[in-house]
Amino acid sequence: MHIVRYRREHDATARVGVRVDGVVRELTAPSVAALLHESVADIRDLVAAPGDVVDDARLLAPVDGGTEVWAAGVTYLRSREARMEESSEADIYGRVYDAARPELFFKSAAWRVVVDGEPVAIRADSGLDVPEPELALVINRFGEVAGYLVSNDMSSRSIEGENPLYLPQAKVYAGACALSAGIRPAWEVDGSDLTVSVRVTREGVAVWSGATSTARLKRPYAELVDYLFRADNFPDGAVLSTGTGLAPAMDFTLRPDDVVTITIDGVGELTNPVVVGKEHFDFQRP
Missing domain, CATH: 3.10.330 (Vcp-like ATPase; Chain A, domain 2)
Incomplete structure (x- = not known):
């Protein structure tokens, strides 16, 4: 269901x-x-x-009202390695991976989220862009995990790599947040060891693919939720994307008309074509 x-x-x-x-x-x-x-x-x-x-x-899109989408970063070893590869300040990512406090950042308001079948975007002023396949937690106002979604936390590696303080520009822009259409209830699936896979096709040919498991996540879901709710209230609940364990080599970047497909066993699938620039989006506030 x-x-x-x-x-x-x-x-x-x-x-x-x-x-x-x-x-x-x-x-x-x-x-x-x-x-x-x-x-x-x-x-x-x-x-x-x-x-x-x-x-x-x-x-x-399976979010509405005042529900916000947030995301966690550097929660898998592969994410730590990828951020260190791209960054001019590599030690920051090594430190946050081992720190007590996780990296959490705002990703999207509900009305800016795109859903399965709709386009995701890369910024026109970015030179190195990737999808980030992630399991997202759907959390009620009490901080309980009510369900799971497939998430694509689109990212500019070149912008974030230039300066870590540019992370909001690398992560938050039109078409940067995609979620699968259906929330899989938490009582129907065990989220602790789910296979997450990604495939990028270009003119029908796979140009990058990979798979990992949520069992490789360094931080428990409860810890991420605790930090998100520790100093803020979410009366309409929140979605928290838990970070990616999949990142391509530095010689790969998304191109227009690529198609990104992310699958999480037991949760769902998310497929989006890639476009460049904000002109492809006409978000209407509710």
Whole structure:
């Protein structure tokens, strides 16, 4: 089962439902944010008895309202190595990997998130760009993990590598945050050892691929959530992308019309074509 947001063919209103075996059924919850107001136990009860089948559902990004997307960095050994390879200040990444406090940063407001099938972007002023395949935690307002998503934390290696203080510009821009369409409930899957794989195709040919496991994550999910909630409140919940364990060599960069496919076993798949620049996006605030 996946919890989804959708819109009907002749209705502009975004709705919430559950999808099982490709069939979407409606829920009474007005939004995903409203679900994340509830405890995990209550969410489980709310999604256990869906209503009518929706034949014309078009799936939307699975976040709304005031829900924010955040991300963790340098949480896998491969991420530490990749950041050190690209950076003019390599020791910073070595230190944060071993530090007590994790690296956490804001990634996107809900209304800027793109979903499966929509384009992701590389910045026009960047020369080295990669996808970052990650498992994302869907967290309710109480700091409980309610579910999981597939995340693509698009990144400019050249901009961040020039100066670590440029990280917001390397990470936060139009088309930089993609999430899979459905939230896999946490009570249905064990997130501790999930295979994460990525494939980038160019003119139908795979030009980079790789796989890892969430078991290689250095920091427990509970630790990342604790630090995120330690000094802030998230009344509409939050999504926390947990970092990547997959990074290509420094001679690889994304190009326009590449297609990025990320799969996490038991959670879902996320496929996005690549474009350059903000003009491809016309985000509308709710």
